[in-house]
Amino acid sequence: MEPTSPLQYLFGYPGGRAIELLEALAESEIEVVRPRDEREASVMAEMYGRLHRKPGVLTGQGPWIGSIGAIGQMEARLGSSPMVVLTEASERGDYSTLAPYQQARGDYGGFALPKILDGIAKEWWFPRTPNETLRSTQLAFKHATAGRPGPTAVVLDGDAVTATVPEDDDPPALWSPEEQTKNWESSPTATDVERAAEHLANADRPVVIAGNGVHAAGAYDELEAVAETYDAVVTTSYLGKSTVAETHDLAGGVIGSFGHEGANQAVSEADTLLVVGCRLNPMDTNWGATSFVRPDEQTIVHADVDTRNAGWVYPADVGLIGDAKQSLSALGEAAGTFAPGNDWARDRAENARESFRAPECESDGEPILPQRAVAAIDEVVDPNTLVTADSGNNRFWLLNYLQTPARRTYFGSGGVGGMGWAGPAAVSAAITTDRDVIAVAGDGGFAMTMTCIETAVEYGVAPAFVVLNDTSLGMVRQMDDEIPGVDFHDTDFLKIAEG
Template sequence: MTVNRTLGGDSAAVPDLIAQVLEEAGITAVFGISGGHTGRIFGALEKRQQRIRTVLVREESLAAVMAEVYGRLTRKPGVVLGQGPWVLGNGLVGTIEARLSSSPMLLLTDFSDTPPFSLHGPYQSGTGEYGNWDARQAFSGVVKQVFAAHEPMPAVHATQLAIKHALTGQPGPVAVIYSLSALTGRVDADSQPRLYPTQHYLPTPLPPADPARVAAAAGVLQAAKRPVLIAGNGVRLADAFGPLQALAEAAGLPVVTTPSGKGGLAETHPLALGVFGTFGTPAANACVAEADVVLVVGSKLTASDTAREHPALLDPERQTFIQIDVEPRNASWTFPAEHVLIGDAATVLGQLQAALKQPSAAAGLARVREHREALGHFAGPAYRSEASPLLPQRIIAALQEHLPEDTVICCDAGENRIFMTHCYQTRRAGHFIQAAGAGPMGFAIPAALAAKLLHPGQPVVAVCGDGGFAMTMNGLMTAVEQDLPIVTVILNNQALGWSLHSRGPFATRLGDFDHAAIARGVGCEGVRITQAAQLGPALRKAVAARRPTVLDVLTSLDVSFEDFSSPLARATPAPRVD
């Protein structure tokens, strides 16, 4: 095979080649703040404004979350660009979420070094010598891989390898740390080793799962009396929403999800029961508990997902597990799986469907209908309450009633996320985004900005508490500057709800601030809502507005996350009696 050496030509500056690598990888946006030596890369991006959108943010945590969500939604690495100490420190919010949620991300940053004075304790330097901080070691604790580039050609090649590592296997964040000596250099035609086009570093499609294993799993699934499908984060990573729905419909599989898999199947679908586990719906938990065969798609089944692995919910001694995962190390990690199918979830789900013989959905549809009728399905008196301050369920009911079906919902962390996870009924697959990997507060607004950038024609709504809003409300400035008209709904209970309901009022109460006025002060629309009747008109107007809008909703503290906790999560399993 002959490979053309198109990168660099006769001679090119390193920042220009780094920008070219990003473009060759199909990356269309970069998020960050120009600082340290990375200003040189920003300068190179200025020449590519028609192909790569550079989004200047007000603080690195915004950039990191936006990059994480860009990676989630595009399956291409989201790029954070900025100075080393602050990409690490402030950007840690999105980086850890990307690591635990397996979102592809690139952290392009610098040592902030001062060659040749690295041994003399220079200002800000992260090269690791005496008197410096060690950037490589620091980043290595939170990313999949770190590449350090001290010379021109390796700086370009490291960027290509970082893209490969971010995408290969289980995706995640990768850091490239550039020295000033690398970014100020050039790559010539005779530079060694040679550079090649970035396409050769992009991962190729994974092979299908072993056909014999697929056939065996399909046989077990078809023979099951009470099968259930658990959809996790891997469904999103593989963009497997369509294949999942097709298999569920063909085999009559009731579908539940983990929190990070919420929305893998629209929860309005007749086979959907919502989230299961610690904060799951009663119907979802009942369906999982009765299952004889459990098909797990792209989930690690963590303790927080599974009510601390309560055997009344999941138990490999009475249930047969089939597990689909892209990462072999995740197979049989938490629970032993008798049937393991390694591969891309979309491909393997299609293989399973093709291997089924004379499938029928009738029994599964009946089981879901019975569980919904017996235990409820996204409904109840609180959804219609006119109490003031407003109950969280009433606010969520208004979101479902008045927002268009194609709205993308972005959730924050804390008690408000539990309310949304449990009570909000998704209407389209892939339209619910939450920080379920690490759970950082301040996630919703930058997540919504990234979603709106990628889907400008769809409504995008950030739902957060007043604590999370305060952490990233500077994102409203970015929304105005970048013309990203998102809607932010604040469940304002003047408290850190999770902490207050966990341990009491000390150091958990927040002041009564008018967040709508703050929003108006930075050029957004801002409305304070105190009555349930105001919600519908305000939401419809906010969606139609051409400016970012904040709805500051005074919210009751009478409802706690404990109200949505499964009894299994609070109970101690009884000793096993054989």
């Protein structure tokens, strides 16, 4: 990749034959970010891919990339973040078949990293020659960003790691990285766009549900243009939060079982729904509540990069299959054929936004209520601030009471939804941007990856860490406070950070 690749950062941990890869990067301009373990490295790489919309690169020794390093890869797969994993099979050459130690090829006596990758990666490669290594790495970058983004992996082993690339031009040929990694955006058909535009233009109560696909495509201008053109309320899924500024006069908040009542009511009242880049998972749909989305009574237009997702949970009247940016752009252009407009959307959105505040947000009681803590965060967040949210109750407090002032300012664990995500994600964002960053986690999640503070210190960045400490796994305790294992002793996280 170096020097023709635009790669700027590599997140990883030295070990096994990944050491040889890192040695080769010692003189390059690529910055190697080494956190405290492969789990944190995987989250940092995933966050990089999600934030910058180009592959975050993770490297490390095969056994640990396939175990603790799987956390970030699973989040990337289910959260549609582009990611490339460069790992290895540990044993060298002929020793892989001789009572191996940490061997990951899958031979007798070792374990099978490829089988692990089968369940996580979009695609993976196991090159056997130097030429295959180059081609596989190029294809890994291509596949990571093709269609729905996700993680890909290259498993290095034997001579494929360090052998010299032949200088002859014998086939099969190697192409330049620019040629081999190029992708093309897909667009919906003109017929489908016209049908969708007609439904939206004739709607009296149109509502958009914007999901993570809008983030992945960077389709913010297009989303806002469609909302304003068709006078549609814009709600979001929890992964779609901040696809539109939640202060916009058409913003209606976050839908779902842990979202805003106002947003849920707007979706329920709609006569036409435009679902963009959202698969409508059970939490989005209030666990399939029959009063929420009603395909027999509402017109549903479903835009997604993958035709399998359009009409997956609810039957769709029109499917727009293509990149979200392309689909929304086409819808905006098609509006000229019609005369869209209604007297409902702006007033309905304004009413829906009232759900961002509750009396608890103003409470001065002690211990500090989580609603009040999030209200305090909301007071200091500006359009240049990034907020990362962990899994658990903290995320749901943020969904409800953090009103994002700009697009692309909130990122939460929600692909696979692993705890311990927010801290490393915030450090990754702080290292790779010049923006202010706030990580919010519960005490359970923060304790899992609090060594990321040391990484922040080492790399000279200072994200703010907010710990909503209820000395428990609060979300689990809410289900039944008699469940064993939900309570923690009260930890002084401030002293830990000072150390």
